[in-house]
Amino acid sequence: MDDVIIPVAFFLILAGAVVSVAYFQTQRNKERDRQYADAMNGYREAVERARSEQEANRLxxxxxxxxLEKVEGLLRSVD
Known part of the structure; x- marks a missing residue:
């Protein structure tokens, strides 16, 4: 019976360490994904502003x- 306690305790500690590392990695990945989403939202807004400014420039x-066509017409009529 005493021979079983040490391996079981070892595997329980190992399992706890694996679970805690996985949990903290998941939290870090969630934060990174949140930052990525915020950056993409900023890029999307910048693209929308650029599109609206491009449309204004085109107009x-x-x-x-x-x-210019009117000025050319006036210059041709002077001749």
């Missing part, structure tokens, strides 16, 4: 193109 270019 300004179209407006400038129309104005």
């Amino acid at each position: 300004q270019l179209v407006e400038l193109g129309h104005r």
Whole structure:
């Protein structure tokens, strides 16, 4: 009976160590995933801002193109 206590205690301690290491690794991975999600959300917002600014720039270019056509028409009419 005394020969069984030491191996059982050893395996219980080993199992407890494995479970605790796995638990802390899981917690660390959850925190890393949360940080990754926050970073992706920031990138998504930056992309949306860039898209809206790009659309505004495109509209300004179209407006400038129309104005340039009008100026070209005026210059051709002077000839």
